[in-house]
Amino acid sequence: MVKVWPLDLHSRAQATDASLTTMRPSPDAISTSITTVLLPLDLSTVQVPPPSPLVSGRVVDILFIVVVRVAQLIIATFGIFSNVINVVVYSKMGFTETSSITLTALSLADLVTEMWLLLMAAGYRPAAAGIDVPPLSVTLVHVLSPLSNAVLGYGSWVTALISFERCLCIVFPMKIKSIFTVRRVFIVLLIILIVQMSSLLPHYVTMQLTYVQSPITNRSGLVFSWTEYSLHVESITLFASFTLPSLICFSIVLLCTVFLVIKLNQSARWRQSTSNSSSAAKQEGSISSKETRVVRTVALICGIYICCFAPNVFTITAMALLPNFHQTDLYLGNLVAICFTIAYPCQSISSAANIFVYFKMSTRYRETFYQIFCPRKE
DSSP: OOOOOTTOTTOHHHHHHHHTOOOOOOHHHHHHHHHHHTOOOOGGGOOOOOOOOSSOHHHHHHHIIIIIIIIIHHHHHHHHHHHHHHHHHHHHHOSSSHHHHHHHHHHHHHHHHHHHHHHHHHHOOGGGTTSSSOOHHHHHHHHHHHHHHHHHHHHHHHHHHHHHHHHHHHHOTTTHHHHSOHHHHHHHHHHHHHHHHHTTHHHHHHOEEEEEEOTTTOOEEEEEEOOHHHHHHHHHHHIIIIIHHHHHHHHHHHHHHHHHHHHHHHHHHHHHHHOOSHHHHHHHHHHHHHHHHHHHHHHHHHHHHHHHHHHHHHHHHHHHHOTTOSTTOTTTHHHHHHHHHHHHHHHHHHHHTHHHHHHHHOHHHHHHHHHHHSOOOO
């Protein structure tokens, strides 16, 4: 029997075997050897190695430590205190106006978001997510992640409602009080909250949490397992509870802001053309200043909202539309992790920065803030 090695036809073993005999190989033996070498391979038995990740895990670890461990931890801690202050101030101001109700609801949504982002920054470890029994904090982050996205979607609806109300306040200044009453706004906010929470039912029904014990480390705990069916349900749930509301609210906020700026510019030009006396001109200057402040407030809120939520909306939309764009994918998994690593601190900035807008643009907010936290001694 002749042994032929396709990758090494002139091996030492063959040379040794040839030196043991003086017979020259027959043409039939040579043709048999060549035929053996040229036989086609059975591709069904060839094992293809898994693809290497598009981005190395070292890059993900460095970004996670710098962005999440440091930046997000600081911003989320500040955001918790700032939103608690917002809730206290608006509660002190009372709920006789619709703006106090909507801004309180937005502050509560931002408070829940900051608490979850703080939990993720303090307890989540990417290196521990792939072991057999990860720490409880890692499992808790996976379980609460859909809930946090639903709360973010609720905050998007509240932001859109605020922008729409301000737009109608310019278009119908005499009818806005009858259109947006305190009771109607409260009912609308409650309905939005119920719808957002109901969209999470498919995900939590199909969630698989099993109590396992590691034979290697002898540790036991809850493990969140992924299946093909649960991945599809998760994509649909995220799209319904976060991506779709964010896209719709982006459009509403942008359209309302553009329409508001156009109407304010038209109103300012009309008042300037009809002002004849010096007193009227002085009054016109004060009116223009108020209008400019409103435009800047709306534009600032809209800009913060769009810039800070765009990375997460892009990531979640890509996960819903592209089957391979997921954390469990061997090739794109690290890229998805980087997208989330950048998106989470942006969300934290959006939730924490509102206090500066309120304090700068609202005189009543400043007065109530000083009355609560900096009372004057008589």
